Amino acid sequence: MHYTRDNMASLLRSHDINPTHQRIEIAHALFSRQEHLSADQVMAIVNTRHSETSKATVYNTLKLFLEKGLVREVIVDPSKVFFDPNTSPHHHLYEIDTGHLSDIDASHVQISGLPPLPDGMVTEGIDLIVRVRRKA
Amino acid sequence: MHYTRDNMASLLRSHDINPTHQRIEIAHALFSRQEHLSADQVMAIVNTRHSETSKATVYNTLKLFLEKGLVREVIVDPSKVFFDPNTSPHHHLYEIDTGHLSDIDASHVQISGLPPLPDGMVTEGIDLIVRVRRKA
DNA sequence: CACCAATCTGGACTTTGTCTAATATCCGGA
DNA sequence: TCCGGATATTAGACAAAGTCCAGATTGGTG
Ligand SMILES: [Mn+2]
Ligand SMILES: [Mn+2]
Ligand SMILES: [Zn+2]
Ligand SMILES: [Zn+2]
Numbered sequence: 001m002h003y004t005r006d007n008m009a010s011l012l013r014s015h016d017i018n019p020t021h022q023r024i025e026i027a028h029a030l031f032s033r034q035e036h037l038s039a040d041q042v043m044a045i046v047n048t049r050h051s052e053t054s055k056a057t058v059y060n061t062l063k064l065f066l067e068k069g070l071v072r073e074v075i076v077d078p079s080k081v082f083f084d085p086n087t088s089p090h091h092h093l094y095e096i097d098t099g100h101l102s103d104i105d106a107s108h109v110q111i112s113g114l115p116p117l118p119d120g121m122v123t124e125g126i127d128l129i130v131r132v133r134r135k136a
Numbered sequence: 137m138h139y140t141r142d143n144m145a146s147l148l149r150s151h152d153i154n155p156t157h158q159r160i161e162i163a164h165a166l167f168s169r170q171e172h173l174s175a176d177q178v179m180a181i182v183n184t185r186h187s188e189t190s191k192a193t194v195y196n197t198l199k200l201f202l203e204k205g206l207v208r209e210v211i212v213d214p215s216k217v218f219f220d221p222n223t224s225p226h227h228h229l230y231e232i233d234t235g236h237l238s239d240i241d242a243s244h245v246q247i248s249g250l251p252p253l254p255d256g257m258v259t260e261g262i263d264l265i266v267r268v269r270r271k272a
Numbered sequence: 273c274a275c276c277a278a279t280c281t282g283g284a285c286t287t288t289g290t291c292t293a294a295t296a297t298c299c300g301g302a
Numbered sequence: 303t304c305c306g307g308a309t310a311t312t313a314g315a316c317a318a319a320g321t322c323c324a325g326a327t328t329g330g331t332g
Contacts, residue, residue, distance in 0.1 A: 109247065130250065
């Protein structure tokens with residue numbers, strides 16, 4: 001399955017999102033790269049060559065994708081949020097020096113011994129972030 | 137051991153920090169409460185009654201505390217950083233609705249199966265965040 | 273074509289955080 | 303005590319990420 005714009009349209013429809021030109025471009029930026037991108041980076045990618053999509057639309061669209069479960073949010077840098085086209089459960093490795101964020105497959109990682117949740121609470125997600133730095 | 141201002145001064149000295157009036161007040165805000173506070177919250181606490189400490193000093197001081205290992209940074213909310221007076225290894229529970237952040241004791245939690253680090257990299261820390269929401 | 277709802281847009285605005293140049297404080301030596 | 307330099311604090315300008323809104327576009331449908 002390639003990440004053509006047509007396939008992006010189907011993907012959007014399957015998540016109950018009306019596939020407009022801008023939404024298709026933004027989805028294509030994320031899914032064709034399979035990388036963690038900030039709103040700023042998405043903006044830059046989508047607007048290479050000629051400017052097509054406004055800042056407001058980029059933010060609105062990413063928020064929409066989030067609500068519809070098409071992407072996931074990764075909060076590891078205090079100065080910007082990353083959007084992640086990989087919504088399967090997985091963890092993250094963050095290289096502090098470079099700002100590069102990569103996936104850690106969850107299938108072999110095991111987390112045990114977490115205390116029971118407070119009453120009336122339900123888990124929205126468990127984020128495990130390994131912060132690394134180049135050895136001195 | 138109470139969190140008197142005198143004890144704060146000793147604590148600062150023991151971390152190689154020159155204990156000034158402002159630094160003592162900021163340390164006192166964090167340690168007497170033993171809570172996770174944002175820079176904004178620290179600012180508000182320290183400046184109740186009469187204004188004493190500037191925004192620049194609050195940020196400078198929190199960064200200094202961080203460098204000297206007196207506090208830890210917790211990144212869970214895309215809109216602000218929390219500072220944590222508890223530097224022992226522990227995890228966090230984040231209530232998305234309220235923004236409230238609490239500690240999870242690390243002693244019973246076990247994380248296994250993490251892949252080996254990329255070459256030349258060293259772990260700076262492992263953050264485990266359980267995001268919860270009030271049940272619908 | 274005319275209409276309506278959904279979408280997109282520029283730009284003003286807010287918030288968190290940084291930077292800088294001027295001032296204040298502290299401390300050791302003469 | 304007075305001086306001089308180092309350290310610390312400050313106000314306010316600035317920057318970057320993100321939000322908001324009122325007006326313009328778009329894309330069907332009758
Ligand atoms: Mn294009
Ligand atoms: Mn006071
Ligand atoms: Zn990921
Ligand atoms: Zn904590």
